[in-house]
Amino acid sequence: MKEQVCNFGTNGHLLGILTTPDANVRVEGAPIALILNAGIVHRIGPFRLNVDIARHLAELGFSTLRMDLSGLGDSGPRTGKLELENRAELDAADAMTFLQQETGVDEFVIVGLCSGAYNAHCVAVKDHRVVGGVFMDGIVFRTFGYFLRHHLARVFRPRFWRNAIKRRLYRPTFTTSEADGNALAESEFFGGDLSKDKVVNDLSGLMDRGVQMLFLYTDGYDDICGRSQFKEMYGLRPDEGQLQVEYYPKSEHTFRLIENRKAACERVSKWFQNRFGAKVTSATNA
Amino acid sequence: MQQFFGHPESPLFGVHHPPRGKQASDDRAVVICPPIGQEYIRTHWCLRLVANQISRGGAHVLRLDYQGMGDSFGRVEQIDSLAVWQNNIEAAIDQVKQISGAQTVMLLGQRFGGSLAAEVAKRRPDVNSVVLWEPVTDGQIYLNQLRTMHAEMLDLWVCKMSTQDDEAAEEILGAKFSRSLLKEIEALELCVGDIPQPQLAVKIHEGVLNATEHPQPSLQKIVVDDRPASWNDLRELESAYLRPAISRQIVKLVRQMFDRLEQFDALKLTSQSLGAEVAQ
Numbered sequence: 001m002k003e004q005v006c007n008f009g010t011n012g013h014l015l016g017i018l019t020t021p022d023a024n025v026r027v028e029g030a031p032i033a034l035i036l037n038a039g040i041v042h043r044i045g046p047f048r049l050n051v052d053i054a055r056h057l058a059e060l061g062f063s064t065l066r067m068d069l070s071g072l073g074d075s076g077p078r079t080g081k082l083e084l085e086n087r088a089e090l091d092a093a094d095a096m097t098f099l100q101q102e103t104g105v106d107e108f109v110i111v112g113l114c115s116g117a118y119n120a121h122c123v124a125v126k127d128h129r130v131v132g133g134v135f136m137d138g139i140v141f142r143t144f145g146y147f148l149r150h151h152l153a154r155v156f157r158p159r160f161w162r163n164a165i166k167r168r169l170y171r172p173t174f175t176t177s178e179a180d181g182n183a184l185a186e187s188e189f190f191g192g193d194l195s196k197d198k199v200v201n202d203l204s205g206l207m208d209r210g211v212q213m214l215f216l217y218t219d220g221y222d223d224i225c226g227r228s229q230f231k232e233m234y235g236l237r238p239d240e241g242q243l244q245v246e247y248y249p250k251s252e253h254t255f256r257l258i259e260n261r262k263a264a265c266e267r268v269s270k271w272f273q274n275r276f277g278a279k280v281t282s283a284t285n286a
Numbered sequence: 287m288q289q290f291f292g293h294p295e296s297p298l299f300g301v302h303h304p305p306r307g308k309q310a311s312d313d314r315a316v317v318i319c320p321p322i323g324q325e326y327i328r329t330h331w332c333l334r335l336v337a338n339q340i341s342r343g344g345a346h347v348l349r350l351d352y353q354g355m356g357d358s359f360g361r362v363e364q365i366d367s368l369a370v371w372q373n374n375i376e377a378a379i380d381q382v383k384q385i386s387g388a389q390t391v392m393l394l395g396q397r398f399g400g401s402l403a404a405e406v407a408k409r410r411p412d413v414n415s416v417v418l419w420e421p422v423t424d425g426q427i428y429l430n431q432l433r434t435m436h437a438e439m440l441d442l443w444v445c446k447m448s449t450q451d452d453e454a455a456e457e458i459l460g461a462k463f464s465r466s467l468l469k470e471i472e473a474l475e476l477c478v479g480d481i482p483q484p485q486l487a488v489k490i491h492e493g494v495l496n497a498t499e500h501p502q503p504s505l506q507k508i509v510v511d512d513r514p515a516s517w518n519d520l521r522e523l524e525s526a527y528l529r530p531a532i533s534r535q536i537v538k539l540v541r542q543m544f545d546r547l548e549q550f551d552a553l554k555l556t557s558q559s560l561g562a563e564v565a566q
Contacts, residue, residue, distance in 0.1 A: 017299075041327060042330050043357070044357060046327070046524065047324070048327075048355075073330070073334075074334065159444070166442060220444070249444075249445070250443075259450065
Protein backbone atom coordinates (compact mmCIF):
# COMPACT_ATOMS: atom_id res chain seq x y z
CA MET A 1 0.00 0.00 0.00
CA LYS A 2 1.22 3.47 -0.85
CA GLU A 3 -0.09 6.87 0.13
CA GLN A 4 0.69 10.11 -1.62
CA VAL A 5 -0.33 13.73 -1.32
CA CYS A 6 -2.38 15.10 -4.22
CA ASN A 7 -3.05 18.76 -4.93
CA PHE A 8 -5.65 19.59 -7.53
CA GLY A 9 -8.44 22.03 -8.39
CA THR A 10 -8.01 25.70 -9.23
CA ASN A 11 -4.38 26.58 -8.46
CA GLY A 12 -4.03 23.26 -6.66
CA HIS A 13 -6.04 24.55 -3.70
CA LEU A 14 -7.61 21.15 -2.93
CA LEU A 15 -5.82 18.43 -0.99
CA GLY A 16 -6.35 14.70 -1.01
CA ILE A 17 -4.44 11.62 0.05
CA LEU A 18 -4.39 8.92 -2.63
CA THR A 19 -4.09 5.41 -1.22
CA THR A 20 -3.11 2.81 -3.79
CA PRO A 21 -2.81 -0.93 -3.24
CA ASP A 22 0.27 -3.05 -3.85
CA ALA A 23 0.57 -4.23 -7.43
CA ASN A 24 0.07 -7.89 -6.50
CA VAL A 25 -3.43 -7.31 -5.12
CA ARG A 26 -4.59 -4.45 -7.35
CA VAL A 27 -7.97 -4.99 -9.00
CA GLU A 28 -7.51 -3.78 -12.55
CA GLY A 29 -10.19 -1.53 -13.97
CA ALA A 30 -11.90 -1.01 -10.62
CA PRO A 31 -13.32 2.42 -9.81
CA ILE A 32 -11.55 4.69 -7.32
CA ALA A 33 -13.32 5.51 -4.06
CA LEU A 34 -13.64 9.22 -3.33
CA ILE A 35 -14.24 9.97 0.37
CA LEU A 36 -15.71 13.36 1.32
CA ASN A 37 -15.55 15.26 4.63
CA ALA A 38 -18.04 14.55 7.38
CA GLY A 39 -19.08 17.96 8.73
CA ILE A 40 -15.99 20.04 9.45
CA VAL A 41 -13.76 17.10 10.40
CA HIS A 42 -10.75 17.03 8.11
CA ARG A 43 -10.20 14.26 5.59
CA ILE A 44 -9.24 11.55 8.10
CA GLY A 45 -12.88 11.43 9.25
CA PRO A 46 -14.40 11.15 12.71
CA PHE A 47 -12.26 8.85 14.83
CA ARG A 48 -10.09 8.31 11.72
CA LEU A 49 -12.87 6.38 9.99
CA ASN A 50 -11.88 7.50 6.48
CA VAL A 51 -8.28 6.37 6.96
CA ASP A 52 -9.51 2.97 8.15
CA ILE A 53 -11.79 2.60 5.12
CA ALA A 54 -9.06 3.71 2.69
CA ARG A 55 -6.45 1.32 4.07
CA HIS A 56 -8.95 -1.54 4.31
CA LEU A 57 -9.89 -1.07 0.67
CA ALA A 58 -6.23 -0.90 -0.34
CA GLU A 59 -5.64 -4.32 1.23
CA LEU A 60 -8.36 -5.65 -1.06
CA GLY A 61 -6.85 -4.03 -4.13
CA PHE A 62 -8.82 -0.77 -4.46
CA SER A 63 -7.57 2.81 -4.60
CA THR A 64 -9.06 5.66 -2.59
CA LEU A 65 -8.76 9.42 -2.48
CA ARG A 66 -9.78 10.99 0.82
CA MET A 67 -10.08 14.70 0.25
CA ASP A 68 -10.77 17.98 1.97
CA LEU A 69 -13.47 20.07 0.33
CA SER A 70 -12.53 23.69 -0.27
CA GLY A 71 -12.23 25.62 2.97
CA LEU A 72 -12.07 22.48 5.10
CA GLY A 73 -9.08 20.65 6.58
CA ASP A 74 -5.97 21.59 4.64
CA SER A 75 -7.68 22.67 1.43
CA GLY A 76 -7.79 26.33 0.50
CA PRO A 77 -11.03 28.22 -0.07
CA ARG A 78 -12.71 28.19 -3.47
CA THR A 79 -12.66 31.57 -5.09
CA GLY A 80 -14.45 32.68 -8.19
CA LYS A 81 -17.95 33.31 -9.39
CA LEU A 82 -19.45 29.92 -8.72
CA GLU A 83 -20.36 30.51 -5.09
CA LEU A 84 -24.00 29.63 -5.72
CA GLU A 85 -23.06 26.16 -6.89
CA ASN A 86 -22.73 23.33 -4.40
CA ARG A 87 -19.10 23.48 -3.35
CA ALA A 88 -18.92 19.72 -2.92
CA GLU A 89 -20.12 19.06 -6.47
CA LEU A 90 -17.44 21.34 -7.91
CA ASP A 91 -14.69 19.97 -5.68
CA ALA A 92 -15.60 16.33 -6.29
CA ALA A 93 -15.71 16.99 -10.03
CA ASP A 94 -12.21 18.50 -9.80
CA ALA A 95 -11.02 15.43 -7.89
CA MET A 96 -12.44 13.03 -10.46
CA THR A 97 -10.96 14.97 -13.36
CA PHE A 98 -7.59 14.97 -11.61
CA LEU A 99 -7.75 11.22 -10.97
CA GLN A 100 -8.77 10.58 -14.57
CA GLN A 101 -5.70 12.47 -15.78
CA GLU A 102 -3.34 10.87 -13.26
CA THR A 103 -4.54 7.26 -13.30
CA GLY A 104 -6.65 6.84 -16.42
CA VAL A 105 -9.55 5.55 -14.28
CA ASP A 106 -12.81 7.20 -15.24
CA GLU A 107 -15.27 5.58 -12.83
CA PHE A 108 -15.68 6.49 -9.19
CA VAL A 109 -17.46 5.43 -6.03
CA ILE A 110 -18.39 8.29 -3.77
CA VAL A 111 -18.34 7.79 -0.01
CA GLY A 112 -19.62 10.08 2.73
CA LEU A 113 -20.89 10.21 6.29
CA CYS A 114 -23.61 12.63 7.45
CA SER A 115 -23.14 15.87 5.46
CA GLY A 116 -20.64 13.85 3.40
CA ALA A 117 -23.46 11.47 2.47
CA TYR A 118 -25.68 14.42 1.55
CA ASN A 119 -22.91 15.78 -0.67
CA ALA A 120 -22.23 12.31 -2.08
CA HIS A 121 -25.88 12.07 -3.08
CA CYS A 122 -25.75 15.42 -4.90
CA VAL A 123 -22.51 14.49 -6.66
CA ALA A 124 -23.76 11.05 -7.67
CA VAL A 125 -26.93 12.51 -9.19
CA LYS A 126 -25.08 15.18 -11.12
CA ASP A 127 -21.89 13.44 -12.28
CA HIS A 128 -22.22 10.37 -14.46
CA ARG A 129 -18.68 9.28 -13.72
CA VAL A 130 -20.02 8.06 -10.38
CA VAL A 131 -20.82 4.34 -10.62
CA GLY A 132 -21.29 3.65 -6.92
CA GLY A 133 -22.03 5.35 -3.63
CA VAL A 134 -21.70 4.61 0.07
CA PHE A 135 -24.05 6.83 2.05
CA MET A 136 -23.54 6.63 5.80
CA ASP A 137 -26.26 8.27 7.89
CA GLY A 138 -27.31 10.33 4.90
CA ILE A 139 -30.62 11.85 3.86
CA VAL A 140 -33.59 10.49 5.83
CA PHE A 141 -37.23 11.41 6.39
CA ARG A 142 -39.25 10.49 9.42
CA THR A 143 -42.09 8.11 8.70
CA PHE A 144 -45.12 6.86 10.62
CA GLY A 145 -43.18 3.66 11.30
CA TYR A 146 -40.36 5.74 12.72
CA PHE A 147 -42.69 7.35 15.27
CA LEU A 148 -44.00 3.94 16.27
CA ARG A 149 -40.61 2.27 16.57
CA HIS A 150 -38.64 5.20 17.93
CA HIS A 151 -40.92 7.38 20.05
CA LEU A 152 -43.45 4.83 21.19
CA ALA A 153 -41.07 1.94 21.74
CA ARG A 154 -38.59 3.94 23.75
CA VAL A 155 -41.26 4.98 26.23
CA PHE A 156 -41.35 1.35 27.30
CA ARG A 157 -37.58 1.00 27.35
CA PRO A 158 -36.17 1.43 30.89
CA ARG A 159 -32.73 2.37 29.57
CA PHE A 160 -34.19 5.38 27.75
CA TRP A 161 -35.55 6.81 31.02
CA ARG A 162 -32.38 5.89 32.88
CA ASN A 163 -30.19 7.68 30.32
CA ALA A 164 -32.51 10.70 30.18
CA ILE A 165 -32.22 11.16 33.94
CA LYS A 166 -28.48 10.57 33.93
CA ARG A 167 -27.94 13.11 31.16
CA ARG A 168 -29.69 15.71 33.29
CA LEU A 169 -27.54 14.76 36.26
CA TYR A 170 -24.28 14.72 34.33
CA ARG A 171 -24.79 18.02 32.61
CA PRO A 172 -27.21 20.90 32.13
CA THR A 173 -29.67 20.90 29.25
CA PHE A 174 -28.89 22.58 25.98
CA THR A 175 -29.07 26.33 26.05
CA THR A 176 -30.95 28.28 23.41
CA SER A 177 -27.69 29.47 21.90
CA GLU A 178 -26.41 25.90 21.60
CA ALA A 179 -29.64 24.85 19.91
CA ASP A 180 -29.39 27.83 17.55
CA GLY A 181 -25.78 26.90 16.86
CA ASN A 182 -26.76 23.35 15.96
CA ALA A 183 -29.51 24.59 13.65
CA LEU A 184 -27.06 26.96 11.99
CA ALA A 185 -24.51 24.17 11.54
CA GLU A 186 -27.20 21.97 10.00
CA SER A 187 -28.24 24.67 7.53
CA GLU A 188 -24.56 25.20 6.65
CA PHE A 189 -23.99 21.57 5.70
CA PHE A 190 -27.33 20.50 4.30
CA GLY A 191 -28.98 22.28 1.42
CA GLY A 192 -32.39 21.73 2.92
CA ASP A 193 -34.06 21.82 -0.47
CA LEU A 194 -34.29 18.08 -0.97
CA SER A 195 -37.87 16.93 -0.67
CA LYS A 196 -38.76 13.29 -0.31
CA ASP A 197 -40.16 13.25 -3.85
CA LYS A 198 -36.95 14.71 -5.21
CA VAL A 199 -34.82 12.11 -3.42
CA VAL A 200 -37.07 9.29 -4.64
CA ASN A 201 -36.70 10.66 -8.15
CA ASP A 202 -32.93 10.95 -7.73
CA LEU A 203 -32.61 7.39 -6.47
CA SER A 204 -34.70 6.08 -9.37
CA GLY A 205 -32.38 7.90 -11.74
CA LEU A 206 -29.34 6.37 -10.05
CA MET A 207 -30.92 2.91 -10.22
CA ASP A 208 -31.58 3.38 -13.94
CA ARG A 209 -27.98 4.44 -14.45
CA GLY A 210 -26.83 1.24 -12.78
CA VAL A 211 -25.18 3.03 -9.87
CA GLN A 212 -24.35 0.59 -7.06
CA MET A 213 -25.50 1.87 -3.67
CA LEU A 214 -24.85 1.00 -0.05
CA PHE A 215 -26.71 2.86 2.68
CA LEU A 216 -25.45 2.49 6.25
CA TYR A 217 -27.48 3.85 9.14
CA THR A 218 -26.79 3.93 12.85
CA ASP A 219 -29.03 4.16 15.86
CA GLY A 220 -27.08 7.24 16.86
CA TYR A 221 -28.52 9.07 13.87
CA ASP A 222 -31.67 10.26 15.51
CA ASP A 223 -33.98 10.39 12.47
CA ILE A 224 -33.99 6.74 11.52
CA CYS A 225 -35.02 3.65 13.43
CA GLY A 226 -34.59 0.29 11.77
CA ARG A 227 -33.69 -0.92 8.29
CA SER A 228 -37.36 -1.07 7.28
CA GLN A 229 -37.56 2.74 7.34
CA PHE A 230 -35.68 2.82 4.04
CA LYS A 231 -38.61 1.26 2.18
CA GLU A 232 -41.06 3.45 4.09
CA MET A 233 -39.15 6.53 2.98
CA TYR A 234 -38.40 5.75 -0.62
CA GLY A 235 -40.64 2.86 -1.60
CA LEU A 236 -37.57 0.92 -2.65
CA ARG A 237 -36.91 -2.54 -1.31
CA PRO A 238 -33.23 -3.11 -0.43
CA ASP A 239 -31.66 -6.29 -1.74
CA GLU A 240 -28.26 -7.93 -1.84
CA GLY A 241 -27.54 -6.41 -5.23
CA GLN A 242 -27.60 -2.86 -6.51
CA LEU A 243 -29.38 -1.35 -3.51
CA GLN A 244 -28.06 -2.50 -0.16
CA VAL A 245 -29.06 -1.13 3.22
CA GLU A 246 -27.54 -1.86 6.64
CA TYR A 247 -28.69 -0.66 10.03
CA TYR A 248 -26.43 -0.73 13.11
CA PRO A 249 -28.60 -0.61 16.25
CA LYS A 250 -25.67 -0.38 18.66
CA SER A 251 -23.58 2.22 16.88
CA GLU A 252 -23.15 5.93 17.43
CA HIS A 253 -23.48 8.31 14.46
CA THR A 254 -19.72 8.79 14.12
CA PHE A 255 -18.69 5.19 14.85
CA ARG A 256 -16.96 6.10 18.08
CA LEU A 257 -16.14 2.55 19.13
CA ILE A 258 -13.52 0.46 17.37
CA GLU A 259 -15.94 -2.46 17.17
CA ASN A 260 -18.52 -0.34 15.30
CA ARG A 261 -15.89 1.20 13.04
CA LYS A 262 -14.49 -2.20 12.19
CA ALA A 263 -17.96 -3.49 11.30
CA ALA A 264 -18.61 -0.51 9.02
CA CYS A 265 -15.18 -0.81 7.35
CA GLU A 266 -15.65 -4.50 6.70
CA ARG A 267 -19.16 -3.95 5.34
CA VAL A 268 -17.98 -1.24 2.97
CA SER A 269 -14.97 -3.31 1.87
CA LYS A 270 -17.00 -6.45 1.27
CA TRP A 271 -19.59 -4.48 -0.66
CA PHE A 272 -16.85 -2.90 -2.75
CA GLN A 273 -15.26 -6.25 -3.47
CA ASN A 274 -18.61 -7.82 -4.26
CA ARG A 275 -19.79 -5.04 -6.56
CA PHE A 276 -16.50 -4.03 -8.18
CA GLY A 277 -14.14 -6.96 -7.65
CA ALA A 278 -15.10 -8.02 -11.14
CA LYS A 279 -16.34 -4.95 -12.91
CA VAL A 280 -20.15 -4.66 -12.56
CA THR A 281 -22.17 -3.34 -15.46
CA SER A 282 -25.76 -2.20 -15.42
CA ALA A 283 -26.76 -5.47 -17.07
CA THR A 284 -25.53 -7.50 -14.09
CA ASN A 285 -26.87 -5.35 -11.32
CA ALA A 286 -29.09 -7.77 -9.51
CA MET B 287 2.78 22.43 1.27
CA GLN B 288 1.74 18.97 2.40
CA GLN B 289 4.17 16.09 2.35
CA PHE B 290 5.12 12.69 3.70
CA PHE B 291 8.53 12.57 5.32
CA GLY B 292 10.66 10.34 7.53
CA HIS B 293 11.41 6.69 6.86
CA PRO B 294 9.73 5.45 3.64
CA GLU B 295 8.45 2.36 5.48
CA SER B 296 6.76 4.45 8.15
CA PRO B 297 6.04 7.84 6.57
CA LEU B 298 4.81 10.75 8.65
CA PHE B 299 2.44 13.36 7.29
CA GLY B 300 3.27 17.01 7.71
CA VAL B 301 2.13 20.37 6.44
CA HIS B 302 4.77 23.00 5.81
CA HIS B 303 3.66 26.64 5.96
CA PRO B 304 6.36 28.73 4.26
CA PRO B 305 7.17 32.17 5.71
CA ARG B 306 5.33 35.13 4.27
CA GLY B 307 5.38 38.87 4.62
CA LYS B 308 8.09 41.47 4.87
CA GLN B 309 9.73 39.73 7.83
CA ALA B 310 10.04 36.36 6.10
CA SER B 311 13.10 34.64 7.51
CA ASP B 312 14.80 31.32 6.95
CA ASP B 313 16.26 31.50 10.46
CA ARG B 314 12.87 31.16 12.13
CA ALA B 315 11.21 27.74 12.22
CA VAL B 316 8.47 26.19 14.34
CA VAL B 317 7.34 22.59 14.73
CA ILE B 318 3.76 22.25 15.94
CA CYS B 319 3.20 19.18 18.11
CA PRO B 320 -0.55 18.45 18.26
CA PRO B 321 -2.41 16.65 21.05
CA ILE B 322 -3.09 12.91 20.76
CA GLY B 323 -6.28 10.88 20.34
CA GLN B 324 -9.58 12.66 19.85
CA GLU B 325 -8.03 15.94 20.99
CA TYR B 326 -5.85 15.81 17.87
CA ILE B 327 -8.96 15.90 15.67
CA ARG B 328 -10.62 18.60 17.78
CA THR B 329 -7.64 20.94 17.52
CA HIS B 330 -6.74 20.38 13.86
CA TRP B 331 -8.45 23.50 12.55
CA CYS B 332 -7.21 25.68 15.40
CA LEU B 333 -3.60 24.60 14.89
CA ARG B 334 -3.91 25.13 11.14
CA LEU B 335 -4.97 28.72 11.79
CA VAL B 336 -2.19 29.25 14.30
CA ALA B 337 0.37 27.83 11.85
CA ASN B 338 -0.93 30.13 9.11
CA GLN B 339 -0.70 33.17 11.34
CA ILE B 340 2.81 32.35 12.56
CA SER B 341 3.99 31.83 8.98
CA ARG B 342 2.41 35.16 8.05
CA GLY B 343 4.71 36.65 10.66
CA GLY B 344 7.73 35.37 8.74
CA ALA B 345 8.54 31.91 10.16
CA HIS B 346 8.58 28.45 8.64
CA VAL B 347 6.01 26.22 10.35
CA LEU B 348 5.67 22.45 10.16
CA ARG B 349 2.60 20.71 11.55
CA LEU B 350 2.99 16.98 11.96
CA ASP B 351 0.79 13.95 12.46
CA TYR B 352 2.33 11.44 14.85
CA GLN B 353 2.58 7.80 13.88
CA GLY B 354 -0.85 6.18 14.25
CA MET B 355 -2.67 9.50 13.94
CA GLY B 356 -4.05 11.62 11.13
CA ASP B 357 -2.63 10.66 7.75
CA SER B 358 0.58 9.20 9.14
CA PHE B 359 1.50 5.56 9.01
CA GLY B 360 0.17 2.95 11.44
CA ARG B 361 -2.38 2.76 14.22
CA VAL B 362 -2.21 3.99 17.81
CA GLU B 363 -2.37 0.45 19.18
CA GLN B 364 0.97 -0.29 17.47
CA ILE B 365 2.72 2.39 19.52
CA ASP B 366 4.39 0.77 22.50
CA SER B 367 6.38 3.70 23.83
CA LEU B 368 6.27 7.48 24.05
CA ALA B 369 9.71 7.40 22.46
CA VAL B 370 8.00 6.72 19.12
CA TRP B 371 6.12 10.02 19.18
CA GLN B 372 9.15 11.87 20.57
CA ASN B 373 11.18 10.48 17.68
CA ASN B 374 8.46 11.71 15.31
CA ILE B 375 8.95 15.23 16.68
CA GLU B 376 12.69 14.90 16.21
CA ALA B 377 12.12 13.83 12.60
CA ALA B 378 9.91 16.90 12.13
CA ILE B 379 12.65 19.12 13.58
CA ASP B 380 15.14 17.70 11.09
CA GLN B 381 12.62 18.10 8.28
CA VAL B 382 11.85 21.76 8.95
CA LYS B 383 15.56 22.53 9.38
CA GLN B 384 16.22 20.92 6.03
CA ILE B 385 13.40 22.83 4.32
CA SER B 386 14.20 26.20 5.85
CA GLY B 387 17.92 26.12 6.49
CA ALA B 388 17.28 27.26 10.08
CA GLN B 389 19.82 26.11 12.66
CA THR B 390 17.42 26.01 15.57
CA VAL B 391 13.72 25.37 15.95
CA MET B 392 10.90 26.44 18.28
CA LEU B 393 8.55 23.68 19.49
CA LEU B 394 4.89 24.54 20.00
CA GLY B 395 3.07 21.71 21.75
CA GLN B 396 -0.55 21.57 22.77
CA ARG B 397 -1.94 19.30 25.51
CA PHE B 398 -0.10 15.96 25.31
CA GLY B 399 1.91 17.39 22.44
CA GLY B 400 3.27 19.92 24.94
CA SER B 401 4.46 17.14 27.22
CA LEU B 402 6.13 15.36 24.32
CA ALA B 403 7.72 18.60 23.13
CA ALA B 404 9.09 19.29 26.60
CA GLU B 405 10.86 15.91 26.66
CA VAL B 406 12.32 16.44 23.19
CA ALA B 407 13.50 19.95 24.08
CA LYS B 408 15.62 18.54 26.92
CA ARG B 409 17.69 16.42 24.59
CA ARG B 410 17.86 18.61 21.49
CA PRO B 411 20.27 21.52 21.70
CA ASP B 412 18.86 22.83 18.41
CA VAL B 413 15.53 23.61 20.06
CA ASN B 414 15.72 27.33 20.82
CA SER B 415 12.46 27.69 22.79
CA VAL B 416 9.24 25.93 23.73
CA VAL B 417 5.57 26.88 23.77
CA LEU B 418 3.50 24.72 26.14
CA TRP B 419 -0.19 25.22 25.39
CA GLU B 420 -2.25 23.77 28.24
CA PRO B 421 0.21 20.89 28.51
CA VAL B 422 -0.60 17.63 30.27
CA THR B 423 1.38 17.87 33.49
CA ASP B 424 0.34 14.64 35.16
CA GLY B 425 -0.15 11.55 32.99
CA GLN B 426 -2.08 9.67 35.65
CA ILE B 427 -4.67 12.45 36.04
CA TYR B 428 -4.87 12.86 32.27
CA LEU B 429 -5.60 9.18 31.71
CA ASN B 430 -8.10 9.08 34.54
CA GLN B 431 -9.98 11.97 32.92
CA LEU B 432 -10.03 10.22 29.56
CA ARG B 433 -11.16 6.97 31.17
CA THR B 434 -13.92 8.77 33.05
CA MET B 435 -15.20 10.29 29.81
CA HIS B 436 -15.01 6.91 28.13
CA ALA B 437 -17.00 5.30 30.94
CA GLU B 438 -19.58 8.11 30.86
CA MET B 439 -19.94 7.69 27.09
CA LEU B 440 -20.59 3.97 27.44
CA ASP B 441 -22.92 4.53 30.37
CA LEU B 442 -25.12 6.77 28.22
CA TRP B 443 -25.05 4.42 25.22
CA VAL B 444 -28.41 3.42 23.78
CA CYS B 445 -27.92 -0.14 25.01
CA LYS B 446 -25.65 -1.80 27.53
CA MET B 447 -22.22 -1.50 25.98
CA SER B 448 -18.63 -2.24 26.87
CA THR B 449 -15.34 -2.19 25.02
CA GLN B 450 -13.09 -5.18 24.58
CA ASP B 451 -9.98 -4.59 26.66
CA ASP B 452 -7.37 -7.25 27.26
CA GLU B 453 -3.90 -7.65 28.74
CA ALA B 454 -2.30 -6.08 25.69
CA ALA B 455 -4.46 -3.02 25.06
CA GLU B 456 -7.24 -0.75 26.33
CA GLU B 457 -9.76 1.20 24.27
CA ILE B 458 -10.21 4.81 25.33
CA LEU B 459 -12.45 7.20 23.42
CA GLY B 460 -12.16 5.54 20.04
CA ALA B 461 -8.49 4.55 20.08
CA LYS B 462 -6.77 1.47 21.38
CA PHE B 463 -3.67 2.10 23.51
CA SER B 464 -1.11 -0.59 24.29
CA ARG B 465 -0.59 -1.29 27.98
CA SER B 466 3.08 -0.43 27.75
CA LEU B 467 2.25 2.98 26.28
CA LEU B 468 -0.40 3.59 28.95
CA LYS B 469 2.15 2.73 31.61
CA GLU B 470 4.50 5.37 30.28
CA ILE B 471 1.72 7.95 30.03
CA GLU B 472 0.70 7.20 33.62
CA ALA B 473 4.25 7.77 34.76
CA LEU B 474 4.56 11.11 32.98
CA GLU B 475 5.10 14.13 35.17
CA LEU B 476 5.94 17.33 33.42
CA CYS B 477 8.67 19.31 35.12
CA VAL B 478 9.28 22.53 33.25
CA GLY B 479 12.23 23.32 35.50
CA ASP B 480 14.19 20.66 33.58
CA ILE B 481 13.72 22.47 30.29
CA PRO B 482 16.74 24.71 29.69
CA GLN B 483 15.19 26.76 26.89
CA PRO B 484 13.05 29.87 27.29
CA GLN B 485 9.42 29.02 27.26
CA LEU B 486 5.90 30.33 26.92
CA ALA B 487 3.27 28.48 28.97
CA VAL B 488 -0.46 28.82 28.40
CA LYS B 489 -2.58 27.96 31.41
CA ILE B 490 -6.33 27.53 31.53
CA HIS B 491 -6.86 29.89 34.46
CA GLU B 492 -5.01 31.22 37.46
CA GLY B 493 -4.10 28.86 40.27
CA VAL B 494 -4.25 25.74 38.13
CA LEU B 495 -1.40 23.86 36.53
CA ASN B 496 1.29 25.10 38.88
CA ALA B 497 3.48 22.40 37.43
CA THR B 498 3.92 24.60 34.39
CA GLU B 499 5.57 27.33 36.45
CA HIS B 500 9.31 27.46 36.03
CA PRO B 501 11.46 27.83 39.17
CA GLN B 502 13.42 30.46 37.30
CA PRO B 503 10.68 32.96 36.34
CA SER B 504 12.96 34.94 34.07
CA LEU B 505 13.07 31.99 31.69
CA GLN B 506 9.33 31.76 31.32
CA LYS B 507 6.33 33.80 30.32
CA ILE B 508 2.88 32.62 31.37
CA VAL B 509 -0.39 33.61 29.74
CA VAL B 510 -3.81 32.65 30.98
CA ASP B 511 -6.81 31.57 28.93
CA ASP B 512 -9.87 32.76 30.81
CA ARG B 513 -12.33 30.57 28.96
CA PRO B 514 -13.21 27.34 30.75
CA ALA B 515 -11.49 24.22 29.51
CA SER B 516 -13.56 21.69 27.61
CA TRP B 517 -11.16 18.78 27.39
CA ASN B 518 -13.01 16.65 29.92
CA ASP B 519 -16.56 17.46 28.84
CA LEU B 520 -18.21 14.60 26.96
CA ARG B 521 -20.50 17.05 25.16
CA GLU B 522 -17.42 18.60 23.58
CA LEU B 523 -15.88 15.30 22.51
CA GLU B 524 -16.51 15.99 18.84
CA SER B 525 -16.58 19.78 18.90
CA ALA B 526 -13.85 21.76 17.23
CA TYR B 527 -11.54 23.48 19.73
CA LEU B 528 -11.57 27.14 18.74
CA ARG B 529 -9.92 29.80 20.87
CA PRO B 530 -9.36 32.84 18.62
CA ALA B 531 -8.37 35.24 21.41
CA ILE B 532 -5.71 33.07 23.02
CA SER B 533 -4.53 31.86 19.60
CA ARG B 534 -3.89 35.46 18.50
CA GLN B 535 -2.06 36.12 21.74
CA ILE B 536 0.15 33.07 21.27
CA VAL B 537 0.97 34.06 17.70
CA LYS B 538 1.95 37.53 18.87
CA LEU B 539 4.11 36.17 21.69
CA VAL B 540 5.79 33.66 19.38
CA ARG B 541 6.87 36.53 17.17
CA GLN B 542 8.15 38.45 20.19
CA MET B 543 10.09 35.41 21.34
CA PHE B 544 11.70 35.10 17.93
CA ASP B 545 12.57 38.80 17.99
CA ARG B 546 14.24 38.39 21.38
CA LEU B 547 16.06 35.23 20.35
CA GLU B 548 17.32 36.98 17.25
CA GLN B 549 18.34 40.02 19.27
CA PHE B 550 20.50 37.80 21.47
CA ASP B 551 21.76 35.90 18.44
CA ALA B 552 20.20 32.82 20.01
CA LEU B 553 18.65 31.46 16.82
CA LYS B 554 22.11 30.22 15.95
CA LEU B 555 23.16 29.07 19.40
CA THR B 556 22.63 25.87 21.33
CA SER B 557 20.24 25.85 24.23
CA GLN B 558 23.03 25.82 26.80
CA SER B 559 24.13 29.19 25.56
CA LEU B 560 20.81 30.87 26.00
CA GLY B 561 20.66 33.49 28.68
CA ALA B 562 17.85 33.64 31.18
CA GLU B 563 17.03 37.16 30.16
CA VAL B 564 15.99 36.10 26.68
CA ALA B 565 12.52 35.01 27.72
CA GLN B 566 11.58 38.30 29.24
